[in-house]
Amino acid sequence: MTHRIGVLLSGRGSNFEALADSVSAGRIPNAELSIVVSNKPNAPGLERAAARNIPTRAIPSKGLEREVYDRQVAAVLREYNVDLVCLAGYMRLLSPFFVAAFPQRILNIHPSLLPSFPGLESQKQALDYGVKFAGCTVHFVDENLDAGPIILQAVVPVLDSDDEHTLSARILKEEHRIYTQAVKIVLEGNYKIAGRRVLDSV
Ligand code: GAR
Numbered sequence: 001m002t003h004r005i006g007v008l009l010s011g012r013g014s015n016f017e018a019l020a021d022s023v024s025a026g027r028i029p030n031a032e033l034s035i036v037v038s039n040k041p042n043a044p045g046l047e048r049a050a051a052r053n054i055p056t057r058a059i060p061s062k063g064l065e066r067e068v069y070d071r072q073v074a075a076v077l078r079e080y081n082v083d084l085v086c087l088a089g090y091m092r093l094l095s096p097f098f099v100a101a102f103p104q105r106i107l108n109i110h111p112s113l114l115p116s117f118p119g120l121e122s123q124k125q126a127l128d129y130g131v132k133f134a135g136c137t138v139h140f141v142d143e144n145l146d147a148g149p150i151i152l153q154a155v156v157p158v159l160d161s162d163d164e165h166t167l168s169a170r171i172l173k174e175e176h177r178i179y180t181q182a183v184k185i186v187l188e189g190n191y192k193i194a195g196r197r198v199l200d201s202v
Contacts, residue, residue, distance in 0.1 A: 003187050004034040006082035008073065008090040013045020015088035015109055018176035019183065020052055028184050035080040037073055039092055055080070061092065070098035077102075084187065086179070087141065091120075096143045104193070106141040107186065109179045111171045113137060113153055118146035123168045126158065134158050134167060136175045138182035140198070149198045151182040151191070 005023075007016050016036060022028045036049035041058035049056045057076050061069045074097075077085060087108040099106065112122035114137040117129070126134040135155040140148040154174035158167060185191055192201045 001030065003031040003084055004080060004082050005031055005084045005086055005183070006034060006077045006080060007036045007049075007086050007088050009036065009038050009043055009045040009088045010040050010091040011043055011045060011089045013043065013048045013088065014172060015175055015179055016045050016086075017048055018179060019086060019088065020049075020054065022180040022183075027180055028187065031084075031183070031187060034082055035076060037076055039069075039090070045089070066093070067095040067097045070095040074098055074101045084183070086183065088179070093145055094141060094143065099141060099143050104140055105186075107151070107179075107182060108139055108141045108146070108148070109175050110137045110139070110146050111168065111175060112146075113155065114139065114146055114150065121164075123171060124164045127162065127164060127167060132158055134171060136171050136178060138178055140193075149193050149196050151185060151198050152178045154178045 009016055020033055023031050023033055033054050036046060036054055036056045038046050038058050039061045041060055046056045046058060059072050083105060085102050085106040110122065112126060113135040117125040133155050135153055137150055137153045139150045142148040156170045156174055190201050191198050
């Protein structure tokens with residue numbers, strides 16, 4: 001069976017492209033990216049998806065209550081029979097309705113070692129705090145911000161010479177790598193969730 005992945009994004013779309021490359025190259029087997037949805041009609045990620053002939057949909061959120069908006073997004077994902085939702089720089093909190101609509105089938109990538117530095121500008125938060133190691137996290141999504149059981153993390157050093165730009169670039173490279181790995185793990189189903197822990201099922 002071919003898994004049908006829906007991607008939600010708000011911006012640049014480099015994580016989307018990394019997933020698309022991995023699907024094309026067979027690093028994520030038995031899968032296709034079926035639809036890319038953005039709350040930002042001008043998101044460069046939408047153009048990047050269209051250039052790959054992946055269907056796209058812009059659904060502006062302005063003035064809509066969270067659940068009303070999320071029902072529209074869920075309807076599009078259903079239309080494309082999506083069975084895994086990947087948030088890739090999607091800068092919106094999901095409603096309980098949306099989370100319940102795709103139970104344990106929503107993944108997010110976040111540019112910090114959660115639970116440190118949730119929310120916005122995580123790389124700047126890490127620099128300002130003075131940590132010596134930063135990184136990224138792929139996790140299942142629940143109703144809370146950047147929470148939910150952790151599937152994979154990757155660590156990168158913070159160098160004395162780093163600014164937000166250089167640290168973000170080092171983290172982003174790891175984001176692209178572990179998002180593919182995490183999607184593969186989830187689609188293959190070789191895991192179990194015990195409390196907050198995502199464990200090998202073997
Ligand atoms: C990525 O660094 C991603 O981890 C982050 O937004 C960026 C999107 O880049 N996501 C969050 O901060 C979510 N809380 P991209 O559009 O190039 O994938």
